[in-house]
Amino acid sequence: MTNVERHAYDVVVVGAGGAGLRAAIEARERGMRTAVICKSLFGKAHTVMAEGGIAASMGNVNPHDNWQVHFRDTMRGGKFLNYWRMAELHAKEAPDRVWELETWGALFDRTPDGKISQRNFGGHEYPRLAHVGDRTGLELIRTLQQKVVSLQQEDFAETGDYESRLKVLQECTVTRILKSGQEVAGVFGYVRESGRLFVIDAPAVVLATGGIGKSFKVTSNSWEYTGDGHALALLAGAPLINMEFIQFHPTGMVWPPSVKGILVTESVRGDGGVLRNSDGKRFMFDYIPDVFKEKYAQTEEEADGWYTDPEHHRRPPELLPRDEVARAINSEVKAGRGTPHGGVFLDVSTRLTPEEIKRRLPSMHHQFKELADVDITAEPMEVGPTCHYMMGGVDVAPDTAEARGVPGLYAAGEVAGGMHGSNRLGGNSLSDLLVFGRRAGLSAARYAAALDPAARPVADQAEIDAAAREALRPFNGPEQAASQDTPEGAAGGAQAPAENPYTVHQELQQVMNDLVGIIRRGPEMEQALERLASLRERAGRAVVEGHRQFNPGWHLAIDLRNMLLVSECVAKAALERTESRGGHTRDDYPEMDRTWRKVGLLCTLTGPGAQAGAGAGADADSAADARVSVERRPMDPIRADLLDLFERDELLKYLTDEELG
């Protein structure tokens, strides 16, 4: 049937952001022939949007910092739902990962004694974020990109071919993980530019696809964030964990409408920006939750003192973890104390001189001037919450990043779950990418190297054919789509109209924003699930015009499958968790409940489409009929020596009495 190109590698990495590139570098350095596949051009990944910095307890600015303090902050930020082992590894290894970047050419901002400078950020006890102005993500991506090039230059010197050991396949989308029995056998995808289909045979696949923000209307995420890796894992039989936890970043732009959601870096607050409502009141003092009461300033004087004398003052409440600040802003706006465009004011002009602002926050200055006609050196910004980060993701083994239940599948970065618990601290994302990107690349390389080359799993032809049919389906009319032998397809009937993928996408974003957004209610989420079911049926009838060459309508029609699957996970898990914690706030269950801390919610696929990849003849066509089911899984008890890092009084806020013994 369809023409499908075929290649073979030892390790395939899906995604070329921070985690993907770090994984690919590691796999190649371990001697594996490695391919990186990314939807955009090389070097354009969403990681470039990260502004603030990389959290690592190097102790360059405050010598009291160390991995234990970082671990504690991370667990507090995640309200103790984190996979503690991941939080431990992350805190221990982050400094090495940052220093390594310097040996690859990164140029961070410096301290007076020439070390890497570190800045304050929400939830971090000490100045901890290595940074370059407010464009740290760009520095990270460029450094990793240039390291990839440097390895390619080494390979060129040796083999005469830049791509003999490390190849970047840019502007390609992966639509399926291929399996042989339970094991990973490779990936199926298409080249966006030409529409050509391809298979890469590989025994080890690392997912590093980032997040899911494009399922929401107001988001800081780029078009790439369609939950691809989350969906690929689910479809390959790997469960997802913590999908109810979505971080709404407190400060996104709110005006003009076309830029609504674009990120305003937390560094603005770290460097002294304050939040005020329309009455001019610095409202964050009213929103310090009990668990954080001892750590944050109670008055403006005390808060202001902290910027110059942190040893003798407590932190300003603007620097509470993101979930707290986002909820506070939401409440102020709801109470009618919002700005003309429905946000609150964020003002840094009263604390820093125009020169300092331009030096420390150059891209914010530029962004507001160019896009909103606002000069942040002289006037406040208007900001409001925006969907920013998915805490949930592939359920991985903390040490190896291996997806549970699918040998050969790994996940790192935002697509992996567990590390951040119910809420991620700013700065912990870039360090997460590096620490677990490296670990995933390392494990994938070891796994691939250990396999007998002659006995590598090979994807079944029927599965490849099914994946090809699935990818090309949007070019067929709804008649053909409905002709699948599924009851729903038949019920859809030949009369059902063709759908515009853009329309379906817009409706999906509206549903998630309105019904499964920052504040959630049971009946609304039930309604969301009904709407999602109907959207899924309509997405099955999405039809695109034109041809396969760089056709954005087609690309969107394919991405819709992933966004719908992931949205269903979010809504189902959120409905199940009857408490409020971190990035999951229930109006009908406003309190955090210690017994829920012991429970992780695991999403899996059931139904006909769930088995695609499970064996010969599996049919990807029926993916749309798979259903998400949620089960509860007890969390591993936290290791005793790690618990000892906290005061018992604090632990009592999170852990049940039995757990504390």
Add this chain to the structure above:
Amino acid sequence: MTSYEAHFKVWRGDAEGGDLRDYQVEVNDGEVVLDIVHRLQATQAPDLAVRWNCKAGKCGSCSAEVNGRPRLMCMTRMSVFTRDETVTVTPMRTFPVVRDLVTDVSLNYTKAREVPSFVPPEGVAPGEYRMAQVDVERSQEFRKCIECFLCQNTCHVVRDHDENKPAFSGPRFLMRIAELDMHPLDAAADHGLTRATSAQDDHGLGYCNITKCCTEVCPEQIKITDNALIPLKERAADRKYDPLVWLGSRIRRRGQ
């Protein structure tokens, strides 16, 4: 909020050829050209090909020419045009068209590979790097580059001169050489590589006659010519003060 209908002309076609198509399309307060292109996709031209990512001027994907000026579509406010002005959007001219507004920018990735990478100093362990802020700032300016390739597209050495492409790395990658040359700890020289001389000999720095057109279009406002190319030329010239070295490089260039 006010909105109006704008007249757009967008180049549609592929490597075989194409033409400008007319569209009437709604424009709202505060929108940028990329918003309008997206509206065209959603309502009139679902297969209109365009690259973009961040929509905030940070990724450098959405480069094109708007009314003949090389720009990022996501940072071009509609308010810079009058309501009755026709807005013409065409792909970057220096690179081959793939489809519609998408061009084949692979030349840039080829050039990037030809620049020798950062060479870490021997005997300095990770974590032991010490550099002063003033010393890293010069290179940091160049590392603001978002690789939009607008400077590459604009430079007259290669714009409409395909024949110069093999020998000339272009402002973005000459600037990359300057960046490494100014890196306080780059140890390339210890391994016999003089970056400035190599810029001249291997990357076509001599083609640049400092017209500053690249600087003018840089959305990151990097002073490419003043801060990277001219100092690099001066450094290369210093190295070439030795008449023998100078002669040697002349002969090599002729031999190319």
